[in-house]
Amino acid sequence: MEQVSGSAWAECPNGVESAIRMIKGNVSLFCVGDDWQSIYRFAGSDISYTSGFEDHFGATSTIELDKTFRFNSKIGEVASRFVMQNPKQLVKTVISHQTALTPTVSLVRTSVNPDDARLMIVERIAQVALSNSSVYFLARFSHDLPKQEELSRLKWRFPALQFLIDTIHSSKGKEADYVVMLGLSKGKYGLPSEIVTHPLIEALEPDREPFPHAEERRLFYVALTRAKHRVYLLCDMRKCSPFIQELVKNEYPLDLDEFTTSSEQQLALEAACPNCKRGHLTARSNASTGKKFIGCTNFPLCGHTEKSCSWCDAPMETVGRFRQCVNAVCGRWAPICPVSGGEMKYQAAYKFWGCLDYRSSDPDSCRHKEYGYIGAPPTRKQQAQ
Ligand SMILES: [Zn+2]
Ligand SMILES: [Zn+2]
């Protein structure tokens, strides 16, 4: 039997396909591939060699390698569910040799500078890791990885740990006890990277897949599954990767409480920007006056601003006909005036709701008022249903 092994079939450039066809008449082929890890489209790889193997090479019998001795079940749970969001990926159940009972993918939400954040994570790992454990820093782009100088400092400070760095592309096939994922922002140099391929180069590459960011999604899968014990996702939520947003919004089993998190970071995803729909509303302050307001995380691309909650300074979001503070602890809400769009306030003495845009001295100001019960806004839970 001729054995064709090595990394996934998806890495086969077109020329190899014809070569294989030529020898196929006389030999049996044994091929190993994983469509979930196809990440080299730019080098000519085509996921259909794995996911549509029979279309290329005819009838085949398949043996599933569905057990992993590397990552534990909680890492597998996050990674498998995430990669299978693309309906074109083959459906598989990967069973972990190691069963974990609590989340082992930890989301570290902070706006401190990346060196300090990495140090904080490594200090934490040093408290729990066995001697000689490996810590693997991974990023989509090498400029997000720690520099040699920082690594030397870490090695000196934590002699019981080993430190490795790689871009996610070059991490394929490797593993470590702990993975720290960096560069989880959005944009050109984020993950998914929004760099647009030049149309000429695009024409030379295998066909683009219909699912958005299909290959970058697999890249995220590859990064998660490099870890044996635990993955740390380091992220500033004010400019966070759409992949992280997806994990948080869809309640993937993440550890959100390993580190103390500021309320700004906790609330960053709560209110989407009504103007650009891409950014999120976040508390900002005017550099010269110090006055607080709510602005879009997409600034300066998006200049949307609005008033913050008058009780707690958090963003307010629109829910039906109400404005509601995103800070659940605060809970402030107010009806929106259907005439001026301003907030309305209950005037207890007169028993009606009046528009806050009303000015007694200005006959042109909004005079809208409503009697009776306007009601309470739906809760966040009700919205989700
Ligand atoms: Zn915006
Ligand atoms: Zn509030």
Ligand SMILES: [Zn+2]
């Ligand atoms: Zn009004």
